[in-house]
Amino acid sequence: TQLLEQSPQFLSIQEGENLTVYCNSSSVFSSLQWYRQEPGEGPVLLVTVVTGGEVKKLKRLTFQFGDARKDSSLHITAAQPGDTGLYLCAGLPYGSSNTGKLIFGQGTTLQVKP
Amino acid sequence: DAGITQSPRHKVTETGTPVTLRCHQTENHRYMYWYRQDPGHGLRLIHYSYGVKDTDKGEVSDGYSVSRSKTEDFLLTLESATSSQTSVYFCAISARGTGRQVSSYNEQFFGPGTRLTVL
Numbered sequence: 001t002q003l004l005e006q007s008p009q010f011l012s013i014q015e016g017e018n019l020t021v022y023c024n025s026s027s028v029f030s031s032l033q034w035y036r037q038e039p040g041e042g043p044v045l046l047v048t049v050v051t052g053g054e055v056k057k058l059k060r061l062t063f064q065f066g067d068a069r070k071d072s073s074l075h076i077t078a079a080q081p082g083d084t085g086l087y088l089c090a091g092l093p094y095g096s097s098n099t100g101k102l103i104f105g106q107g108t109t110l111q112v113k114p
Numbered sequence: 115d116a117g118i119t120q121s122p123r124h125k126v127t128e129t130g131t132p133v134t135l136r137c138h139q140t141e142n143h144r145y146m147y148w149y150r151q152d153p154g155h156g157l158r159l160i161h162y163s164y165g166v167k168d169t170d171k172g173e174v175s176d177g178y179s180v181s182r183s184k185t186e187d188f189l190l191t192l193e194s195a196t197s198s199q200t201s202v203y204f205c206a207i208s209a210r211g212t213g214r215q216v217s218s219y220n221e222q223f224f225g226p227g228t229r230l231t232v233l
Contacts, residue, residue: 009154033221042118042204042224043157088156092220099164100145100208100220101172104156 006105023089037086118225137205145208146188
């Protein structure tokens with residue numbers, strides 16, 4: 001069974017602090033996505049990384065795909081209360097392109113206090 | 115906006131009753147998915163569909179069935195609801211898909227969810 005382990009599961013920080021969320025697996029993925037979910041809503045796609053070693057930036061969010069395509073990280077600089085939410089990573093395993101079945105991590109609940 | 119709606123948004127039912135959740139999309143996407151979300155488990159795939167009348171099981175399919183008689187609707191049925199099926203259910207569509215192959219990225223767009231409580 002392919003698994004994606006996210007850490008930490010919970011994170012409570014003060015506004016202005018930096019943080020990193022990790023997503024690790026023993027399996028190789030053809031691509032990896034990060035989603036953000038707010039209470040009472042469905043997850044919303046933030047980014048997709050597809051190349052080993054790839055780094056993508058969205059304003060204060062930096063996403064990295066590991067060289068071996070088994071892990072990824074999300075780094076938030078100078079967190080703001082609006083960043084509060086559940087962050088989910090999801091990987092597309094090799095061989096799943098014909099079904100599109102994603103493997104999701106357990107999620108990281110982030111709380112940013114003013 | 116991927117035009118995905120789910121109904122009902124909230125439902126309370128009793129153990130042993132049948133329940134059907136509906137997912138409706140307006141953009142003719144071929145691939146649709148049903149997930150359940152529980153604390154500490156992220157999203158787990160129940161069933162998915164790759165076209166009208168074409169469905170397959172996910173990792174937690176026991177106790178659930180699905181049907182897709184039209185492209186725009188994907189129904190999830192709990193034949194006899196149990197308390198372990200209390201959860202939040204999300205429907206999703208794949209961003210792209212032509213023919214039988216989805217794109218290698220398979221970005222997914224989610225509906226707003228249905229909160230189901232089985233007493």
